[in-house]
Amino acid sequence: MVIVFGGAFNPPTIAHKEIYFHIRKSIPFKHFIYLPVSNLYTKSSLIANHHRVNMLELMIEDLDNASVSDLEINDSDFLGTYHSLLRIQEQFEDEVAFVIGADNLKNIHNWKNATSLLSEFKFIVLNRNRMNIIDFIAKDRHLSKYKDNFIILPDFNMNISSTVFRETFDPSYVPEKVFEYIMLHGLY
Numbered sequence: 001m002v003i004v005f006g007g008a009f010n011p012p013t014i015a016h017k018e019i020y021f022h023i024r025k026s027i028p029f030k031h032f033i034y035l036p037v038s039n040l041y042t043k044s045s046l047i048a049n050h051h052r053v054n055m056l057e058l059m060i061e062d063l064d065n066a067s068v069s070d071l072e073i074n075d076s077d078f079l080g081t082y083h084s085l086l087r088i089q090e091q092f093e094d095e096v097a098f099v100i101g102a103d104n105l106k107n108i109h110n111w112k113n114a115t116s117l118l119s120e121f122k123f124i125v126l127n128r129n130r131m132n133i134i135d136f137i138a139k140d141r142h143l144s145k146y147k148d149n150f151i152i153l154p155d156f157n158m159n160i161s162s163t164v165f166r167e168t169f170d171p172s173y174v175p176e177k178v179f180e181y182i183m184l185h186g187l188y
Contacts, residue, residue, distance in 0.1 A: 001027065002092045003124065004085060005099040006035040006072075008162065009052050010045065011182060012059045013174050015160040019099065020063055022156050023124060030094060032066040034059075035084060038073045045166065047187055049073045058177040080112030085121050097122035097151065102131045109142035118146040126156045 003023060009016060012034075020032055036052050046052075049070075056068040071084055081098065089096045100108070100123050108114060125133055133152050137143045143150075165173040166188050174182070182188060 001029045001095045001097055001122075002088060003027070003029045003032045003097050003099060004035050004069075004088055005033065006037065006081060006084070008046055009034065009036045009056055010047060010162045011052070011165060011174055011178055011187070012056050013160050013162055013165055014172075015156075015158045017059055017063070017175060018158055019126065019156065020060075020066060022126070022153065023099065026153055027097075027124065027151065029097075030065060031092060032063065033088065034066070034068045035072060035088075036068070036070075038075060040075070051181075051185060051187060055178045055181050058181055059175050061177070080117075082111075082113035082117040082120075085117070095122065097124050099124045099126065101125075102127045102133050102136075103129065105133070105136060105140070105143060114142070118143070118149060121149065123150050125150055125152045127152070127154075128156055128159065130155060 005019060007016070023029070023032070034056050036049070036056060039046055039049055053068055053070055053073060060066040060068060069088070071087060085096050085098060098121055102125050105125065108118070111117060127133055137147050137150055160173045169188065171179045
């Protein structure tokens with residue numbers, strides 16, 4: 001299995017790195033891919049693509065079978081997660097699972113190609129807010145049809161986000177090399 005963890009990674013935090021280890025405890029995988037969205041994504045405070053890729057590369061230096069994909073960074077149009085996962089699946093010729101926070105389940109039916117995405121791929125669901133994910137999926141008319149495609153992991157109890165780092169500039173929220181990179185390039 002290939003695990004794909006998409007996000008802005010603006011910047012990558014220690015939580016982004018710990019998710020790799022959290023998943024590895026429960027799911028054997030051949031490869032773990034960090035998939036940063038491009039600047040075409042509509043987040044107003046998103047820094048340049050190359051900086052986010054460079055910081056992710058620094059973060060994964062000591063992670064086995066991990067890489068950073070510039071797939072969405074190099075697209076001139078954001079085609080959506082579904083097309084990205086199809087391309088990764090074709091490249092690795094293996095089953096692909098996408099990492100998602102439980103809070104994102106509420107809006108996944110609005111994603112581009114949502115029906116194809118939900119029917120063709122597995123989702124590794126991380127719970128941070130003690131949400132009853134199984135009940136939520138069972139009661140949701142969009143998700144319940146694909147309940148077998150969700151892999152629900154034990155709660156992930158690290159409440160560190162890129163937003164909190166940008167607001168506090170607390171160096172303990174990001175890997176040391178990432179903080180050094182931020183300081184060197186005067187980011188945020």
